[in-house]
Amino acid sequence: METRVWHYDGRSGERRMPIIALTADQRHFVLEGDGADPGPYAFTDLKPHGTSHHERAFGLKGRPGWRITFLEFPPSEIAVQLPKQGRYGRWIDRFGLWRSVGVLAVLAALVVAVTLKLPPLIARLIPQSMEQRMGRLMVGNMGAYACTTPEGEAALKALAARLRQGDGITIRVVNAQMVNAVAFPGGQVVLFDGLIQNAQSPDEVAGVLAHELGHVAHRDGMESLVRQYGLSLLLGGFDSNISGYGNALLNARYSRKTEAGADGYAIGHLQAANVSPRPTAALFARLAKQDEQSGNAGLLLNYLSSHPLSSAREQRFAASAVKGAAYTPSLTPSQWQALRKMCADGPPAPTGINF
Amino acid sequence: MTQQHERGAFEFTGSWREYAPIAFTNLLLTIVTLGIYNFWARTRTRQYLWSRTRFIDDRLEWTGTGGELMLGYVMVVLVFFLPLAAIQFVMGGLVMRGTPAAAGAAFLLAMLFYLAVLGLGGVAIFRALRYRLSRTYWHGIRGGSDDQGFRYGLSYLWRTMLGGIAFGLLVPWALVTLWNKRWNAMSFGPHRFVATASSDGLMGRYLLYYLLPIALVVLGVIAGVAAAATARNPAELTQGYQVGLFFFGFYLIFFVLLGLVSLYFYAAYFRQVIAGLSLGNLEFEFTARTGDWLKLMLGTFALVVCTLGIGSVFIAYRNWAFFVRHLRAYGTLDLDQFTQSTTRAPGQGEGLFDSLDMGAF
Incomplete structure (x- = not known):
């Protein structure tokens, strides 16, 4: 045939x-x-x-x-x-479709896992000097609205000392209405006056400050930047986009785990400083409640959105309080007044400030 | 062998049931390779679509490979994006210096940067077409071009800019002359494509597209003012949900109408440029009218929405089927004279830019 x-x-x-x-x-x-x-x-x-x-x-x-x-x-x-x-390509034809899919899926999961683990590793590889320079640059514009009174700074120093702040950390109060606080790289912590005015006791500020110091200790700011900007942060030269990085940190959405880590740090240091964690829990509860009422949204959303609040977090602070412990206020009444009046005379930062 | 074809020189013989296994295995493999398989997925899709496209008495054949596409992509990243990133870095450094001279240099660099991106975009369009033709076989014969596309890139640059400078009024002219320019550089087998389309008659539809947004904004403002004037209590109006509703409705009308009018223009554009195309004694025609395009778009939209996005694996299939079903060819093709293309052989040594795959025909 x-x-x-x-x-x-x-x-x-x-x-x-x-x-x-x-x-x-x-x-x-x-x-x-x-x-x-x-x-x-x-x-x-x-x-x-x-x-x-x-x-x-x-x-x-x-x-x-x-x-x-x-x-x-x-x-x-x-x-x-x-x-x-x-059919599917040489290698896949050789191994068979389903076996290839299985192997590739495992590899993909590994790659994703490594990629997710990479930012903290890279963040730790960045030299301290570079991180400090970045932090200073990011605070740059905000520094113009920093409030300075001798009494206020003394109070801030006393608060920081009680919380056992580490070396090389700079804490500023910036005259802006945001109910927010942020930890920039290189130990640059900024508390906004809006937060201090909203607080009903120094212990509330102490709780938030301790939380931010936790972010500093864990180098979360750097990690967040690496996560968002990847290698362009290191290759592109961070000077050109410094304001972008600053804003990104201001609006950073940390993972639940990162927040829990900073909370753990805060609870531990409040405990060690003999400051009650209950006011911090109350602050969280109050912010959440105020947020539900419309009208306040613009002001309060900021802190809440960047620090996803769950009742679990509030309860964690409340539960860490030791019954019958002799807590002492984190600041004396005169120190607390000095902190609250720190920005009374300073130039207010424009609303909708962009750093 | 001489053939006379009035209709049906092109026929698409595929079916979505036949294509579905290809589409879904492509999706699966693309997911588990974190997107890398995409190059091979596109190749498999094209192999299928080409092989189900009959021209006269035989099917087309796609001979491109996934490896080529990936290599092209890697090369583009290396020779295109990395230098551009470097330029941006230098620009950032200049701006940070803050002196007027540095700012001027940065501005100049930014202009050059923009021009380079635009010009290279033109080169990429040209090379994508060249790549596709060089990997398309029919009767064992392929297409191609000996042109590198750099002159086309320059032409693309100045025509696009001129089209934009004259308040956008020269855009139809730029589109049509660029189409002619790139197709006149292409060939299939021994024949060069001849593209002689003119932009005559497109201007009316383009003006409609051009003036509609202006007219709509004017109408919107008039309607808004009228509504505010007739409201008994203007303060009430500004607080109410009517304002939001008004803007939402306006937004919707604006983009739906604009989309329709742009389809109306592009339908005429494609009919006109393809009607102006010939290859040897073959002439082409594209029969899709605005309504056909609309059906294609709405169908694709419904397909994607109703399947929560999974249907998007069929978009390439739908577009190709639409293209082939509306394509006609007339005239004769002498197979004795239909010899192999003498354009530079595809494959090894070919400029890797070829694989850059930005647009269709």
């Missing part, structure tokens, strides 16, 4: 229908008749060109456009010599 194939030689567009026949050694074939170049051609030079296993179209190595197409299933002695049609 003779088998005819559709054949293009890649030189002209004319279609020929020669007979395909095996040579004596069974590894080559010839194309006979209809003006086709007879060959012989090696089966090993054939390249599959079909898109499914139903199609048996083949090209020839080194001859672009050369084709033979079997119109029906080829005789078995030819069929066994033909290369298998590709």
Whole structure:
């Protein structure tokens, strides 16, 4: 039985229908008749060109456009010599679709996991000096609205000392109405006056400050920046986009785990300083409640949105209070007044401030 | 072999049921490879679509590979995006210095940056077309171009800018002349494409697209003022939800109408440029009218929305089927004379930019 194939030689567009026949050694074939170049051609030079296993179209190595197409299933002695049609790509065809998908899925999960773990690792690799420079640059514009009174600074210092702040940390109060606080890289902590005015006792400020000091101790700010900006932070030169980074930190959405870490730090340091954690819990509860009433939204949303609040967090602070413990206020009444009046005379930062 | 074809020189013989296994395995593999398989997915899709496209008496064949597409992508990142990122870095440094001279230099650099991006975009469009033609075989014959596309990039740059400078009024002219320019540089087999489309007759539809936003804004303002004037208590109006509703309605009307009018323009544009295209003794026609385009768009929209996005794996299929079903060819093709393309052979050594795949035809 003779088998005819559709054949293009890649030189002209004319279609020929020669007979395909095996040579004596069974590894080559010839194309006979209809003006086709007879060959012989090696089966090993054939390249599959079909898109499914139903199609048996083949090209020839080194001859672009050369084709033979079997119109029906080829005789078995030819069929066994033909290369298998590709389907998903060479490697996947070799391993099989489902096995490949399984292996690739595991690899993908690993890559994702490593990528998620990478920001803290990179953040820790950034030298302290660079981090401090970044922090100073980010605070840059805000520094103009920092409030300074001798009494106020003394009070701030006393509060920080009670919370056992580490070395190389700078705490500023900035005259802006935001109920917010932020820890920039390099130990640059900023408390906004709006937060201090909203607080009903120094212990509330102490709780928030301790939380921010926790972010500093864990280097969360740097990690958050690395997470958001990736390597462009290091390669692109951070000077050109410093305000962008500052705003990103101001609106940073830390993960639940990061927040819990900073809360843990805060609770521990409040405890060690013998400051009651209950006012901090109350502050959280109050902010959440005030937020529900419309009208205050613009002012309060900030702190809440950047520090996702759950009743669990509030309860954690409340639960950490030791019954019958002799807590002492974190600041004396005169110190507290000094802190509250710190920004009374300073120039207020414009609303909607962009750092 | 001489053939006369009045209709149906092109036919799409695929079916979505046949394509579905390809689409879904592509999706699966793309997910588990975190997107890397996308290059092979696109290749498989094209292999299927081309093989289900009959022209006269045989099917098209796509011979491009996923590896080519990926290599092209990597090359583009290396020779295109990294230098651009470096320029941006330098610009940032200059701005930080704060001196007028540095600011001027930064501004100049920014202009050059913009021009380079625009010009390279033109080169990319040209090379994507060249790549597609060079990987498309029919009767064992392929297409291609000997042009590198850099002159086209320059042309793209100044025509686009001129089109924009004259209040955008020369945009149809720029679109049509650029289409002609890139297709006149292409060939298939022994024949060059000849593109002679003119922008005559497109201006009316373009003006509609151009003037509609202005007219709508004027109408919106008039309607808003009228509503405020007729309201008994204007203060009440500004607090009410009516204002929000008004703006929402306006927004909706604005974009729906603008979309419709732009379809109306593009339908005419495609009919006109394809009607001006010929290859040897073959002439082409594209029959899709605005209503056809609208059906395609609405169908795709419904498909994607109703399947919560999963249907988007069929978008390439729908677009190709639409394209082929509305494409006609007339005239004769002499297969004796239909010899292999003499354009630079595709594959190794070919400029890797070729694989940059920005737009369709």
